[in-house]
Amino acid sequence: MSTPFPAVSFQNVQKSYGDLSALKGVSFDVRPGCFFGLLGPNGAGKSTLINCMSGLVRPTDGQVSIQGQDVIKNYREARRLVGVVPQELIADPFFSIRELLDIQSGYFALRGAAQNRWIDYLLERLALKDKSDALTHELSGGMKRRVLIAMALVHKPQVVVLDEPTAGVDVDLRKTLWDFTKSLHRQGHTIILTTHYLEEAEALCEDVAIMKGGELKALETTDALLCRHQYRYLRVKTMAPVASDALVAPLQSRLEEQDANGFLLRLEKDIAINEVLDWLGQSQVSVQDINSRDATLEEVFLDLTGEAQ
Amino acid sequence: MIPLSWLGGWSLFVKEVRRFYSVAVQTVFAPVVASLLYLLIFGQVIDTRMEVFSGLDYSQFLIPGLVMMTILQNAFANTSSSLIQSKMHGNLTFVLLSPVSPLGFYLAFVGASIIRGLAVGIGVLLVGWIGFDLTWQSPAWVLLFAVLSAAVMGAVGMIAGIVSDKFDHLAAFQNFIIIPLTFLSGVFYSIQALPGFWEAASHFNPFFYMVDGFRYGFFNASDVSPGLSLLVTLVFFLIVTVINLILLYKGVKIRD
Structure with missing residues (x-):
């Protein structure tokens, strides 16, 4: 109507x-x-x-x-x-x-x-x-x-x-x-x-x-x-488990989650993937797969409210 | 034909009548039986020992009082219990979300309480007619006081239902205000038989005027003038109506 x-x-x-x-x-x-x-x-x-x-x-x-x-x-x-x-x-x-x-x-x-x-x-x-x-x-x-x-x-x-x-x-x-x-x-x-x-x-x-x-x-x-959210997320699947202290400092500071299969990075939107690949190389991580995605509403929500639903 | 703007209130009225009718054993037949027990016990015990008005058996005197007491208590119970149950079950929300006006809401609940009061009252009265040779001298007074008193108590029950947050509050209202005032309103006796102080105190009990005016319709005899009883009952009705409408328009306890 x-x-x-x-x-x-x-x-x-x-x-x-x-x-x-x-x-x-x-x-x-x-x-x-x-x-x-x-x-x-x-x-x-x-x-x-x-x-x-x-x-x-x-x-x-x-x-x-x-x-x-x-x-x-x-x-x-x-x-x-x-x-x-x-x-x-x-x-x-x-x-x-x-x-x-x-x-x-x-x-x-x-x-x-x-x-x-x-x-x-x-x-x-x-x-x-x-x-x-x-x-x-x-x-x-x-x-x-x-x-x-x-x-x-x-x-x-x-x-x-x-x-x-x-x-x-x-x-x-x-x-x-x-x-x-x-x-x-x-x-x-x-x-x-x-x-x-x-x-x-x-x-x-x-x-x-x-x-x-x-x-x-x-x-x-x-x-x-x-889109307004200033981060995107990169899921890195590794060939073998990686200790967080084996990662170079720029990766460590962006580490969001970690498990036996790899880790999730929270990246500022202006960071190029090439730069991340360089950091992974410097950390001697054997990468099996990489998956990039924008923030979900849940991540935006957490960012704005500072708490979980 | 009901105007469109009143159909919502009419639907609520019909729903409230159907509500008590669906549990008629509890809401109609049980109070009739309870009143008949009063009649059986008090009537049989006192009948031969007491004449209240000239030429009148105690049972005949008692029946109109019992009818009115039943009307008062059931009219009160209808609105108050319906409202508190609706609040507890949450289904009052359905009405509150609808376009039914506060006045429509008020009239629907009070209207249904009049129907229940009359249904129970007629039940007791039928036994009076069949078993105790009761006649009424002025049916119009009887009907007027029955309807008006049921409306008053429906409205009082509505106030109780609105302000009560739980069944306990309502029980306190019923047990400490309604039942004492109905029992002390001349249902079982003429206030002229009371000691001076209690006779004077009875004049401050609005339920007394409802019982006395109602009884006048049967015997053309009463403790006070039926005109005064009507005036007091009307004023009381006006007061409780205004209180209800203020509560409903402000949404006290139901839109908060």
Whole structure:
């Protein structure tokens, strides 16, 4: 859907819990139709930011809007535009999956044959059809996660937020989930993803924001973020194990990892491979293979946040 | 035809009614049986020894009080337990993510509590009609007080459900506030039979006016004027409604 507004706009969003500042004035926009990654270590403020956006938490200050609709002043319109898959698994002891989807449709004033067909489609697409009469406590963790996804999509929101959707989820469900999410993205939906699996974010996201301590540390396209990183990596496979003290000083200072098969070097981007080959020769290393690659999102992330996910 | 903007609230109301109906043994039949036990024990023991209003058996006096007590306690339990369970299971999130307005949210929960209160009240009343020759003089007063009192207690239960973080908090609210106030509201006696201090103290108990006004509908006799009972109940309803709407609009304890 074409819109003159950003899919989501955060303007100086602040949230405090007593003395704790969970968000310290976060401002950025999410492009319409973008597959957007919101990354950060635990406690970075990602979920708080998402909760401010979905209306689950009221910001202490600042403004959040979905396609130009303020989430406080125009909450009805804003909530019709966004569907959130929450991080925590949710149960309901009274209603079956199908009933829950019917009820949720009712909250959005959606009724009738077309809505029933959409619910059928969601159940089919998320492999929940066989369980549509089951109660949530009868489902596995992965199934519950699928129910949450169906609930978030029941009103066909333009912006879909997935808050760590693959935490504790098996490979099959991951594939189902990502296939479905990619098809939603192709249809023009904006997808906002938070995840601790950075390889997933790198593969899926067009833009990435990195948060730490309630502040935005970086926001760029994934490619730009990876290119901006000042290092690349060289995997050297050796014919025999090499002791690190056998390497010349320039190699030792760039040594990232080492094992029986060789070592990994972290190189500044302006260092020529010839120069590295000279250092390897000086160290009398018998090289079997060399493999060069750019930084991964995980390495960029670690560089920006200074901690592991 | 329900306006589109109210459909969300209506859906929530229907869901809340279906919720208690799906466990009707616990939410409707059990309270009816408990009230009938009160009736059996107190009614049989005291019937021959006490006349509260002129020409009236104690059992006949007791039934409207028991009906109202059941309505009050169940209306309170409906909103409070539904909210605390939804918070504990996390499924309140589904409603909070929807465009249902705070007013729609309030009316849906209170509406469902009225339905449950009336369902349980009618159960007790039926036994009164069948077994104890009970008649009502002013059905409109009976219905008015039944609905209004259920609404009040639904709204009180909602405040309790919102501010409670765990079942323990809710149990404290129920055991130390709701049950004492209902038991001391003239369900089992006319407050005129109390010593002076306790009779005066009873006038500060809002539940007393609900029970007394409701009972007036049956006997055209009451401890205080039914107009005063209606006024107090309406004012109490207004107060708890305003408190609820402030809590919901601010998102206290549920959007934090």
